[in-house]
Amino acid sequence: MFKNEEMEINLGPQHPSTHGVLRVKLRLDGETITHCKPVIGYLHRGVEKICENQTFFQGQVWTDRMDYCSAVANNLGWAEANEKLFGITVPRRAQYIRTLLNEFNRLASHLIWLATHALDIGAMTVFLYAFREREDILDMNEAFCGSRLTTTAFRIGGLREDMPPGFEKMARKFLAKFPTCLEEYENLLSENRIWKKRTVGVAMLSAEDAIALGVTGPVLRAAGVPYDIRKAFPYAAYAEMDFEVPTETAADTYARYLVRMAEMRQSARIIQQCLDGMPEGPVMAKIPKILKPEVNEVYHATEAPKGELGYYLVGEKGSTNPYRFHVRAPGFINLQSLPKMAEGGLIADIVAAIGTLDIVLGEIDR
């Protein structure tokens, strides 16, 4: 009686569960997705080109605005890529503070992931609790660099200022209560039958596929590949830190949830070690007032909360601007795996797939 037809629909660009202005073209057979194509570019600002027209010093403010949920991690990558280009050694105290702030930022980013991901799937309570803890981290950002989201935290060669008075107390207070908060989230979610129904076995991405697509970060680690740049190519003060790289083998949404929760515990451990072993000394290296590059090109990869964040910088002789600047954004590369995750699944599960990738459109479109 009825014709059997495939239907095409758009998810987004103004859809609350696409975490920004992502548009996904879906072809449906009933409720099953047969074809899925992400369309990006709605937030394109040309950050790479802007940075090529600015000096190395000024470029940092644009990196804040790429992945605005983890601005500190972006700043760190930019600062270290520049230091590599100019051959600057950063004082040890500055390295420790950078590591500390970066890990706090990872916590903030993972908390916002947990909050929005759970909200997308239908668990409202976790959203409020996770934002409560994130607020404390943002307050610490504000105390340290004066801004909550667009931090501009570091300078090429070190830090602008040392830790403000009272910062260490704030950090320790947060660390003391954070494990209980994590337990709360886990009590709310880990065993919850609705959560498990919506996540276990949903949006699978095997290790082979993940590696073939270049996926990094928690998504790759949830497929059983223990690849973490903090361990593989240590930067900042990570070589001196004692932490583990949590992995899971199930490769589904639930495994990614477990990996990120375990990562938050490890981050708290790293922060504790940073606070305890904080060396004394200056926080800024001696650098010339006008930076002119000697080496021609560098690629520097850091482990941002979302995956491998790489900065490729080409310096020109005699110029104060980068000749070419390119960002390997983790969100952009991870989004490639969305069709693989969603195709063949139900339409309700694409929300889980987008949430589990933890994308930020500011970084994907740049």
Add this chain to the structure above:
Amino acid sequence: MNKFLRTLIPSDIAKGLAITGKHFCKVFFTANRRKVPFHIVSEYPEVVAKVQPRYRGRLTLLKDEQGEIKCVCCLACEKICPTQVITIEKGKKEGRKMPYPVRYDFEMERCIFCEFCVESCGFDSIILNHQFELATYNREDFSLGMEGLSQNMFEPSPVGKFSVADD
């Protein structure tokens, strides 16, 4: 059998409810009684918002004790600003050795509050104050100068009523 019991008795949901219940009781039974309340929401427009000492707000020109403008027109801030929102016109003033800014224009709508200008100033003549409520209805109000009708570079912004604008 075990699975059947688990389906029948929703222990996982009870666990979640216990957490929300605990928080609810903590806040509800201590309301108005504790010095440091458990609830973390700040009653913002009624209570003035406090920001951290390093907070980056609106750019402000400073004067010294004699009421002279501290700026000496070295143009460092103009050069370093990533969005080029500062425009300075150099000039002279009777009885002053240093150059004097005839015009100091600042277009707030494009400022990204990065504090690079303050950092580059070797004469401590500008700061970012602690105001964050800077929205206005007219676009012209965002072009600040040394003399402005609704707001200028010396005074705190009149629109920011609920944030502190000290130091």
